Amino acid sequence: MKVAVMGYGTVGSGVVEVIEHHSDIIPKRTGGKTLEISHILDLRDFPNDPHRDLFTKDFNDILNDEETKIVAETMGGINPAFDFTMKLLKAGKSVVTSNKELVAQRGLELLQAAEESGANYLFEASVGGGIPIIRPLCQCLAANYIEGIAGILNGTTNFILTMMIEQGMSFDEALKIAQEKGYAEKDPTADVEGHDACRKVCILASLAFGKHVYPNQVETEGITNISLEDVSYIENAGGVIKLLGQIKYISDDEIAAFVSPAVVYNGSQLASVKDVFNSILVRGDAVGDVCFYGPGAGKLPTASAVVADIIDCAKHTDRKKIFGWGPGSEDYVVDYKERIEMPFYVRAKASPSEINSRFADVKFLSRKGQPSDEVAFITDIMTENKLNEKLDGINVINTIKVTNY
């Protein structure tokens, strides 16, 4: 079967490589069909690439090629990826993608277009890179009420936090090394401010509960405020700081979803996830906690997930995937600060007695070199609004949520 690739960057070139390198096993997994690259769409020139005869700068070459029924969209971004994908789906071609921004922002419209034309829109690679998560969540856990999801969804920030925790590096030093290793972009905003994790939270929440959650509904906080002092106190508490995307079911009409640094205790499967690895924990009413771990990014891991979706399209050309992803609504994602109770880590310039006079039950923490006017502690469970009320007038340095995953 003929497959086109749109966008010949890291993931797109990986898709071509994975298809060619696995040409002997792919027919075993498609029920006998081979995959052949028909077109590669990219505005750039690749004069020395062995596939140079396949390149085109005209999207219509793909749209109008009746033999090309499967297209990998690895361009990233909203435009022109949305327009291209929509046209392909309306033309009855299946599209598979690693483009989390597009799925998070416009997934519903694209899935509806696929539904209408009988094509598939698949996006296993959009969350967790190479980690199988979309199919397990939608199919293997189908007989569960999902109670919550928590994930380390961004490899760059997990690498930076690992360097801070294990090597005692500052955030700035760790970011510099992440950039040198190619884990972080020159402009690291999307990663370190949590936007990338936020998009993945939207996709997971939309799939788990069937209503589209948009990025602007998910309150998002990055890791730029985390200091080595916080790392030390939290080590003393028996945990580590991770950037977590968290989703909590409240009712069919309400969920909570947020991205933030969080204290994860060492007993959790999420605590041992280091470097650029990702892990997603899903809590179901029947199954309990299951966890999916692996490389959350990278050329070949991500490409292998895109190609798995291509194989799925090739195997069952007449079958539509049912995702049950419907419209969202403005008040579907609640204000978690008002609604969700949890413990908090707090670091402040205050005395223990001041803290004890405001909090019924706190666990004080210590660190090497702790100044005499600094306290750090873990509260009992309360909403974030309640916490802020209790801290009113206190010189707070940092507060971090404590997760129960």
Add this chain to the structure above:
Amino acid sequence: MKVAVMGYGTVGSGVVEVIEHHSDIIPKRTGGKTLEISHILDLRDFPNDPHRDLFTKDFNDILNDEETKIVAETMGGINPAFDFTMKLLKAGKSVVTSNKELVAQRGLELLQAAEESGANYLFEASVGGGIPIIRPLCQCLAANYIEGIAGILNGTTNFILTMMIEQGMSFDEALKIAQEKGYAEKDPTADVEGHDACRKVCILASLAFGKHVYPNQVETEGITNISLEDVSYIENAGGVIKLLGQIKYISDDEIAAFVSPAVVYNGSQLASVKDVFNSILVRGDAVGDVCFYGPGAGKLPTASAVVADIIDCAKHTDRKKIFGWGPGSEDYVVDYKERIEMPFYVRAKASPSEINSRFADVKFLSRKGQPSDEVAFITDIMTENKLNEKLDGINVINTIKVTNY
């Protein structure tokens, strides 16, 4: 759609419970179809069960019911489960199962029967209980050459080892607690001798590489020889002892597969898997290492995986799953002792100089209360046959494989 359940033990009754308890969400995941229990086959009487009107002792009631197109086989064992399943598949009914013994022993014949009649034979629950592993392995990782698999595949033995490692309990004490908690059977042989893990290794190997591996081809060693002294030495080495099922790809015509205690270093995702939890690590050429963690047994976790398979059958009634699971052969699984190199942990009554005279490169270990005539060490990599040659004449107390997962 009507569903019959064969075997009303722990998992079978869980299947009925999960279907009934999730009746509101199941139609969302089947594309609108509801599930209804039509028959429950069990030779026992359940006079007070709310489903008493559904019970039958006659398998033909299910076989001859034209409206029942999906059957859950949760009887366990080979007979009569094999005969019943074969007849149902030949009649065009899909069968889903948690019966690892049957799938490991006769999976190929049953899959071939399903293929011929256009029915499905699905067995997500047969490995890892509630953990999604079969679909991820077959679908999400389809664009990878699988290089190896290592899994903690038995919850009972993992619980016993956890108690030994964390509480300093002896094997016998830990087994007793496992029995009191209902994790271990009165006759714990199948668990502690590794037979249960062996069946799961067969299923994983057959799926990953497409040739049926039978239990008698997989050399299997349990945990009854593990002592607290070994636990201490291995803690000193920076690792833990786990009962691992390991599969290694050699060529399309040869694999290695074995079940044994193994030293897992603390950096591994498998090291932090405690109590009755399971975890399966899959190493692919493109994706690298991915890991699947969760409850490996238990009524509702296992039942939820069976029901997920039922939902899959109900959703796509006209589609056959392609597993690519073909015939095996006698010499397909090699003698790993001759072919696979790895480091080993050795404990012996010997002096360090005796050991140094036989091994080029060893790392000696220590423990509290170590007798002066006892040594323990980790070797460099070699085959197990080579190891035994080098140890010839030494008074060896125990040897344990060291894994690279």
